Amino acid sequence: MADFSHKPTLTGERVTLRPVTEDDVPALLPMFDDPEISRLTGNHTRFDEPALRRWYGSRGARDDRLDLAVVERASGLVVGEAVLNEWDPGNESCAFRICFTPAGIGRGLGTQATRLLVGHAFGTLGLHRVWLEVYAFNPRARRAYEKAGFRAEGVLRDALLWEGERVDATLMSALAPEWAAAGQAG
Template identity: 80%
Template sequence: MTVFSHKPTLTGDLVVLRPLTEDDVPALLPLFEDAEVSRLTGNHTRFDEAALRKWYGSRSAQDDRLDLAVVERATGRVVGEVVLNEWDEQNASCSFRTVFVPDAVGRGLGTEATRLIVGHGFEALGLYRIHLEVYAFNPRARRAYEKAGFRAEGVLRGALLWEGERVDATVMSVLAPEWAAGQAVGQAAG
């Protein structure tokens, strides 16, 4: 059994993170149909509903990654997903990614969802490092990651070719000791 075999439900004030299923596809379709979401995530791939149902239907069987739906508590609606993947067992690290439907951004849902899954990664799974890449044309996402404790490590110059233009990606990470220190500060302030 690997650290990602268990698919938890994590509850915050604004969102609940729970295992993804193929039944979530209709709510998530706007992610794959919206040109701006595709640009911000650097996604060149077009998906059809059948392929998405197969993908999301297989998430619970994956023991090398954790894919969770983001459910807005106020409405009960699935508004996005958070993922810990690219697990490196020897170094206790993994990658993080998240994406939201267009009408769910700007309300703190992403910041809370990020904090919940990152906290789970460090506190329950024993990870040491969680990393991500964010494109230069996505400053809103970068701010959300910074609020969750991620720090810039460097720039992958020209990492994405988008509509004929090269776009840089900033590599960011948060380490377990930084997370623990940030949580201690937050508890002392609260």
């Protein structure tokens, strides 16, 4: 099984996933500044541009995770990020997360980006399981994950405290044999 040191470019009909860099920060800033995106992702942290530049500038050197920018092919604009992280080589699994700027939301780009990166995890990296968590107040994301081939496994009760409200998270996964049987592709 390969590690995440190789940073590929994955191309689909509507999106290209490529290694994210600090130069992508201006395009990604709206993702961090939008209160609704922060709520849907459960992000309590506020970031400033210099910190984000350091973070994204260091992603290429990491061999334990894969951070890719989502580029809309029609416009050439960076509209989000897709990430494989929390790699567990002994169990051939990792976590997946994806997030879009407001301009990239609700246009079907996430389903293709998800299929491209999860397909890479199974087909190239040789992983068996890719998992994620989605909060109960984000049904649109859950539907997109299901459309991309993820299945619900269970509920993490009261996993998030958001503005005084405790929110459940659904644990979802995709497994390599199911992915292959379904013929998933980007």
